[in-house]
Amino acid sequence: MNLAPGGWRYAVPPALAAVPALIFSTGLAAGMLALAVGVVAFFRDPDRTPPLTGIVSPADGKVSVLREEGDRVRIGVFMNVWDVHVNRSPVDGTVGSVEHSPGAHRPAFSKESDRNEKVHVRYEDAEVTLIAGAFARRIHPYVEEGDDLTRGDRIGHIAFGSRADVLLPPEIDREDLAVEEGDAVTAGESVVATGPEEELLT
Known part of the structure; x- marks a missing residue:
């Protein structure tokens, strides 16, 4: 294993x-x-097989956040204690930056979790945010600036928690979403947004 x-x-x-x-x-x-x-x-870390197209979930769990931020859409996935906590790249692309942001440690399912400690993994036009929770206080990114990633590649894990968000590329809107709040998703395999294949690559 x-x-x-x-x-x-x-x-x-x-x-x-x-x-x-x-x-x-x-x-x-x-x-x-x-x-x-x-x-x-x-801490189990099973292998995953991404689908041929589509933006995939960065985490196992349930969709807990689905909101518009300007001309972008954010999808957040809450990981409970039973879920796999290894996070995966939702898109193909090159890592532009990896930034740690200190913060609080509120429960990851609460609205206040937006103020929690985070690690941002930024691509050209997409971003994954790993968010610590009340008990999850160690975020472990596996990637660094300049790394070339394929959808489904491992990008990090959060020890004992908690939430992973993906800020979708600007060309993806609500009509392209394949999930709703409350849906169960699997990291690296569940498609969360669809569209022309060339638009899904960062």
């Missing part, structure tokens, strides 16, 4: 602690093992 970077660092300590815990309680040892298994599940 593939794990996101750092996954074993969280999983190994409770697994090792289960051995001496047997001296005191089988229940405690079982709890330590269950915690280790849970961490492995949380």
